[in-house]
Amino acid sequence: MGRYLITGGCGFVGSNLAKTLLDEGEEVVLFDNLSRAGTEKNLKWLQDEHAGKFKFIEADIRDFTALKASMDGGYDAVYHTAGQVAVTTSVVDPREDFEINALGTFNVLEAVRQAACDPVLIFTSTNKVYGGMEDVEVIEAGGRYTYKDLPQGADESRPLDFHSPYGCSKGTADQYVRDYARIYDMKTVVFRMSCQYGIRQFGNEDQGWVVHFVIAAHFGKSINIYGDGKQVRDMLFIEDLVRAFRLATENIAVTQGQVFNIGGGPKNVMSLLELVAHMEEVTGKTIDLKFGDWRPGDQPVFITNVSKAQKVFGWAPSISKYDGVRKLYEWVAANEGLFDHVQK
Numbered sequence: 001m002g003r004y005l006i007t008g009g010c011g012f013v014g015s016n017l018a019k020t021l022l023d024e025g026e027e028v029v030l031f032d033n034l035s036r037a038g039t040e041k042n043l044k045w046l047q048d049e050h051a052g053k054f055k056f057i058e059a060d061i062r063d064f065t066a067l068k069a070s071m072d073g074g075y076d077a078v079y080h081t082a083g084q085v086a087v088t089t090s091v092v093d094p095r096e097d098f099e100i101n102a103l104g105t106f107n108v109l110e111a112v113r114q115a116a117c118d119p120v121l122i123f124t125s126t127n128k129v130y131g132g133m134e135d136v137e138v139i140e141a142g143g144r145y146t147y148k149d150l151p152q153g154a155d156e157s158r159p160l161d162f163h164s165p166y167g168c169s170k171g172t173a174d175q176y177v178r179d180y181a182r183i184y185d186m187k188t189v190v191f192r193m194s195c196q197y198g199i200r201q202f203g204n205e206d207q208g209w210v211v212h213f214v215i216a217a218h219f220g221k222s223i224n225i226y227g228d229g230k231q232v233r234d235m236l237f238i239e240d241l242v243r244a245f246r247l248a249t250e251n252i253a254v255t256q257g258q259v260f261n262i263g264g265g266p267k268n269v270m271s272l273l274e275l276v277a278h279m280e281e282v283t284g285k286t287i288d289l290k291f292g293d294w295r296p297g298d299q300p301v302f303i304t305n306v307s308k309a310q311k312v313f314g315w316a317p318s319i320s321k322y323d324g325v326r327k328l329y330e331w332v333a334a335n336e337g338l339f340d341h342v343q344k
């Protein structure tokens with residue numbers, strides 16, 4: 001049995017990680033300031049499923065003293081998922097974004113470095129650290145954008161080119177996490193994640209577009225499309241992401257100090273308009289679309305090359321985009337009460 005700290009443990013990724021670990025009988029501590037809408041619902045879900053089986057610390061990663069105190073008892077792994085997650089919000093308040101993502105991650109690193117234990121530390125970075133990838137030719141084919149010459153997607157050798165305050169703050173954290181493995185021999189791993197989706201995700205139009213579209217489709221709400229809707233993302237279902245955390249932890253001998261692109265890969269790609277069309281088919285309802293300008297930092301295409309993760313620690317996506325979207329839709333339909341705010 002192991003002991004795990006999950007920062008952002010009441011968020012989408014964190015609560016799914018917590019649920020899996022608790023189901024497996026592991027000891028779990030959640031550290032979250034409950035700032036994201038929906039986090040109380042995720043905390044309640046975990047309490048209903050595993051009452052009294054985990055510890056919850058309501059605190060902020062900007063508070064170094066609280067983080068240091070949370071290290072008591074030691075951990076086998078720390079999964080750092082807490083963060084300011086939206087590019088749009090980072091543009092409105094870049095200081096807060098910096099303090100949470102850059103300084104907050106630095107606080108997590110320092111708390112772990114100064115602790116007596118020597119846990120694995122996995123950080124949830126983003127594909128946004130690769131910026132606009134202007135050197136990669138994008139073409140339009142079959143009504144969507146795609147790379148002209150990268151059939152397997154973008155790998156970890158892409159140059160870093162932080163774009164938007166969110167890209168800069170996550171990129172800063174990404175490099176610190178990686179460097180702490182080199183300088184302090186800490187067991188750190190960086191996951192550069194593209195679009196992740198799944199149950200317990202309370203996405204909105206600023207972040208979490210797949211679940212936002214699925215919720216809108218189910219409740220008959222209109223969707224704002226920024227740009228022409230032909231922009232493309234690869235999509236990874238949450239169960240596959242949780243498996244990646246587990247495998248990267250088990251294989252720390254080879255994952256330590258490494259950076260991995262984690263996403264659904266070229267087989268699990270959809271454009272915004274394709275997901276809209278798919279949800280119209282699933283629900284049998286027409287979705288009202290409103291078009292607006294492209295948003296800053298929005299890549300026309302991002303497709304993850306997942307071959308490094310496969311080669312180094314034997315992980316690959318296993319849930320297809322259609323199966324994942326179906327599971328997500330079934331969860332939304334079965335839990336309408338969680339979405340009162342959408343129905344108003």
Ligand SMILES: NC(=O)c1ccc[n+]([C@@H]2O[C@H](COP(=O)([O-])OP(=O)(O)OC[C@H]3O[C@@H](n4cnc5c(N)ncnc54)[C@H](O)[C@@H]3O)[C@@H](O)[C@H]2O)c1
Nearest residue numbers: 008010011012013033034035036060061082083124193196
């Ligand atoms: N979901 C994706 O598609 C995706 C893609 C790339 C990277 N990421 C990164 O993965 C991580 C998890 O994303 P998510 O989708 O679960 O987001 P989420 O918003 O559901 O979860 C983030 C959690 O962090 C908490 N939090 C925010 N600021 C905090 C602070 N200052 N102190 C303590 N807790 C704080 C929130 O309350 C929330 O529970 C984030 O760091 C995000 O940047 C996510």
